[in-house]
Amino acid sequence: MQQKVLIIEDSVSSISLLKKLVEMAQLEPVLATTLTAAKHLFMHSEPEDYLCAIVDYDLPDAIHGEAIDFAVQSYLPTIVTTARLDEDIRKSVLSRDVVDYIPKENAQMFDYLMRLLGRLEKNKTIGVLVINTKRAERNAIAALLRRHNFITYECATAADAETILDKHSHIKLVFVDSEIQDKPATLFISWLRKQYAKEDLAIIGLASDRNNLLSARFIKSGANDFVRKPYHLEEFLCRVNQNIELIENVETIRRTANTDYLTGLPNRRHFFYTVNKMQRNQPAQQALALLDLDFFKSINDTHGHDAGDEVLRVVAKRLGVICSDVIIARFGGEEFCVYLPDFTPEEAIQRLQHICRKIAEKPVLFEQTSIPVTVSIGLTTQNDHNIQSMLTTADKLLYQAKHNGRNRVVHD
Template sequence: MTQRSAEYQPLFRPQDKRRVLVVEDSKTFSIALRQMIEAETGLKVTSCGCLKDLSTAILRDQEGYAIAVVDLNLPDAPNGEALDWTVSHGIPTIVFTGTFDAATRTRIMEREVFDYVLKDSEFALGNLVGSVKRALTNKETRILVVDDMTTTRRLLGQMLTSQQYSVVEVGSGADALMMLEQDQEIRLVVSDYNMPDMDGYELARRIRRRYPAEQVRVIGISSSTDRTTSAGFLKAGAHDFISRPFVLEELQCRIASNAETLLRMRLLNDLAWRDYLTGLFNRRYFFERGPKMVAEARRASQPTCVAILDIDHFKLLNDEHGHDVGDDALRIFADHLGTSFEGHPHLLARLGGEEFALLLPGMSESAAAMLIEEVRIGIAGLGMPVRHVNLGLTVSIGLAVMSATDSLDLALRKADRALYAAKQAGRNRLNA
């Protein structure tokens, strides 16, 4: 199966400086909603109780809203005028309404809102906050739409774009496979059944052979009245099926369900691959991913270097100041390492204790030594205030360049011998 680098990208963490706009005339409900949204997303909320306040807020900061939550019926906007304001200003909008019938649904869906939530149960507030979170995380999901009919393909793409997904479109199965190779961020493939070069079943089978389910999920679509079409897609490796013409809410829910499953899988993988203390990758991930990165560099005829970094006198630090201070020092040290290697292709992991491993694919020994030496000097000059102590940590580093036949284990043993020599020579130095 093909390994996709996007699997290792950071998950969504709310760092958006924009705000959430809440338009609701009930002060009690507005306060509760604001508190929940801010607690669960990290974004600040601007609250408006009427159309006049809404128009003022939008005109003052039109580009500053990530999402709007709008009560459909306000005292000074009883016919959805507030919704018209947010939609016309390009703000993705979630509608919250206590009255709902066929005419209301049509009025809402015509405006291509992100979602609507009914005020019909004690779960309504939680559902609303969940919808806000989906609107923010959907931006992290890239969807490939495959259909040989340009009009239908673009219509589906428009529906998904209104849901804040990132959308790519192609017109054939062969183009879909090529796009998956080129675009490592694609997470969902939505494919029609009838296509000229290969049908949707064959495309699903080929995708499943190349990519595991936790990396790419497939959803089949078809306007066929043959009820076995859905079974054919599922047997071929697809995860879901949607009949056309679409019921928009069904489309939204099925896509959202698959996107959420992928996100949960990534969260579980992240927990399995991350060191609990520092947040860096752990030993298991280093030895799983590292050999693949080495192989990729070799196929490109590029050199690869590996280094082991060990904090000097760390046992003494723990003995003198306690393990809590030692843990804090490890976190600060790891943060500094992570920042120092940003912008360079690398794999950084905590192997255990105070020992860290670094893989630098595509980097020569001289370039790696120069970069790592800068990091060592930076650490030596970095005062680390940890609780009541200002620590001055240093690090010893062993560096090895991999030969064409070296395994990662062998290269690490070379780096470990170089590290031992650095410590024997007085510590706080790089040895290659």
């Protein structure tokens, strides 16, 4: 279900702009021009229906930010907009549990709002761990992060942090205070960095560092960033977002580099990286299969390359569903590869025969034309820890499948 954004704003121009921004973020704007109207609209709603609220500080019936209090007390992550921002208003806004505030005077700030809406949605799946011996400090940091929809974890020791990180792979950011109990903070950061690359886990050091020496030691030990206590709220949040966005950007680059552009399946490069990594554990049993679409050149020649591309996409989608528990990749052209770790020979043969039947039983529909599709498969179940050797064997068996009439599985 499409999530909503409650907009409490009395300026016609601001309402128009905010409505467009919310719709561009593929969210549903719910508009109120006064605090009274907002209360009426929200009366029959649940907080879970809303991603957040965007609230003007100064409204006709709420001139001192009372609408902000309503949104916060309604358990809505609240973004505040204001036409004027003197120091008193700024302090008044930040004294409340808001996500952030945005002065209307700066056009760039609306671009920031767009990114903030996207962040609030993405943060729902991102974990942040706060390691600090002082319960009040770590609780305050965790509460601030939860305003931004992060999933938070807290602990006081390095040992507890290791356990939490092992258990929760969605943790992307760790705050390490300089006074953790059971290990010097710089040594723990150094250990963390050996376990997790910078592009997988961001580490931010925390300390009351007045002479700048500790910040340098943290960063040299492997931290991505450093925040001095007492921290400035806006700087703190900017550093959090920058470090999370850096990890996401790297993930996007990785995904692009490791994904076949046409089918969306992993590509040959990612296949070798993943399988070689898995083979370090030396699975007791394994199998590998090469799959090749039959008469694919004829499909291209008869129906055109667009039809050929559609056949590849449809087959890849079917393979992705059937092989969701194993490793699959498009190797190039009309060839796919499946790696089945911890499969007995019987299980592997059964799975590949199932694939062969599923591909053949339903033609691909392209522009009202039904295109029959079959696949030939070479499967090796020889437990050779040399992946290249297994590929060579599977390729020979695939050739036999083609020679024996296609649309079949040949195994050793």
